[in-house]
Amino acid sequence: MKRRTLLKAGLIAVPATATAAALGGAGWWWAGADLDTAGKVRFVNRLAIPPLAPSRRDEAGHRVFDLRASPGEHRFRAGRPPPTWGINGPYLAPTLRAARGETVEVRFRNDLPEATTLHWHGMHLPARMDGGPHQPVEPGATWSPTWTVDQPAATLWYHPHPHSRTALHVYRGLSGLFIVDEPGARGLPSQYGVDDIPVTVRDLNLTDHNELDERDREQGDVGIVGDLVTVNGTPAPYLPVTTQRIRLRLLNGSNARTYRFGFGSGRAFAVIGTDGGLLAAPYETGHVQLSPGERAEIVVALRPGERDVLRSFPPETGLNPWDRRWTGGDDTLDVMELRAAPRLAPSPPLPARLAEAPRLVTDPATPPVRRFELSGYTINGRAMDMNRIDFAVAQGATEVWEVTAIDDAPHNFHVHDVQFQVVSLGGRLPPPELRGWKDTVHTPPGVPVRIALRFRGEPDPATPYMFHCHILNHEDQGLTGQFVVTAPGQSAAHVPVPSSPAHHGH
DSSP states (O other): OHHHHHHHHHHTTSOTTOOHHHHGGGHHHHHTSSOBOTTTOOOOEEOOOOOBOOEEEOTTOOEEEEEEEEEEEOOSSSSSOOEEEEESSSSBOOBEEEETTOEEEEEEEEOSSSOBOOEEETOOOOGGGSOSTTSOBOTTOEEOOEEEOOSOSEEEEEEOOOTTTHHHHHHTTOOEEEEEEOTTOOSSOOOBTTTEEEEEEEEEOBOTTSSBOOOOOSSTTOOOOOSEEEETTEESEEEEEEESEEEEEEEEOOSSOOEEEEETTOOOEEEEEETTEEEEEEEEESOEEEOTTOEEEEEEEOOTTOEEEEEEEOOOOOOOHHHHHHTTTTOBEEEEEEEEEEEEEOOOOOOSOOOOOOOSOSOTTOOOSEEEEEETTEETTBOOOTTOOOEEEETTOEEEEEEEEOSSSOOEEEESSOOBEEEEETTBOOOGGGSSOBSEEEOOBTOOEEEEEEOOSOOOTTSOEEEEOSSHHHHHHTOEEEEEEEOTTOOOOOOOOOOSOOOOOO
16 A cells, blocks of 8 residues: 555656656656556455444334444454444444435434534435534534435435535544335345345555554545545455345445446446436446445346456546546456355346436526536635525526536536436436436536436525535535525525534424
8 A cells, every 4th residue: 555655756746748658767656556456355354234223213203313423443454443433333324214205303412522414415305404514513412303205215325514524524434324215116126234235335545553544645636545445344345145136235435536336257237226216227237437425226136156346447537647547547446246155045137117207307408507617626716615605596496507627637516405317418418327316426527517406495595505526625625615495586695604513403
């Protein structure tokens, strides 16, 4: 892991346009600056499956979860385990599960040494329950948001969203899945931990003293790009497979790295869902790419006794060679081994149709209502200001936004509260794996990405939702904006910066 650090130091003064040939004596630095672990990982650790968080019914029939964030420690390699943060445990967090139509309440206590928040990424809910930077929870305080789940079955997740500290809090371990079920759904692998597997992929670096290395990258301005890849906190994991088909709920939980998942054998698999729910029909492919915060549900068929490796291939980011290399874009990474048992329980075939969704916009040439240019740490030339509302949208409105990254840095775009549909990429229809509900989308440099959004939440002119790049260092440094949902004709209110603990979420 030291090799890459030394290579970075040797290339700091080299122009971005240089190639390995032009570098001459420095060419070996460039040639070795990518990371390739294909076929080199010994998968010796059984994959940890995050436990399902227990819940109870209160007197009103609401499903209540109790969560507690606290310091801990977690072993990634031999030696003393490094300090970490976790929720209901020393590292990462349990999986929350609720069905559409249920009212949930989360009683979240913060026992960390500093204020944090919990944001329900991908969830449609009132702004005051969103868990963004305007709902801080101070040490020793409890926050209890409650809302009714009103969206299709999906793989969502939750993580901290404190102002300018999100990257650090997530990197230390605060994140977990939130699975939304829909009554009546049938025909897909659904036995949690058996044929329905959470796969949260995160990268990290360890110091010589076996502590989490929290230093940012010197190149690329993306923050932390790690050399150690983990799944559900497990390094070098293997997954015992006991059924003919398994469903993998992939989450890119990394701070900055983009993954392009496929298998070492080159096998095809079926993509059945994106960030916000199931596709209209399974889509067979050999690769699925996820930038930070994105999710995909895939179904893989195995034969008895077969082994295969989930691998990340160099992603297709559209970056120039310099920025691509220093943000992990040339890396090939072995992620997890699948080990099929000698005898596999039968699995039903995948349904031909899954979850048809009405298109919010049918014409990809529909003019955008709003344009967003991402550059450096700004959106439309402005950095995040907690006191500034960038715009208001009317309740019930459908809008088309056009998002364009105008610099050479890697970016993506995440919107709170709504699941959107990708209308076009560079004026063309999106590929099949992007035609489902999304809340986060990769924005290649210079390529306008149009998305359609419908704002059906309750009006709240004083409490904002966020839109931002989900490369967490970019978010923390200012590549974030705020909007509010208002009643038609209503204006946004002034939003004061929180200065006291958010003890109550109601």
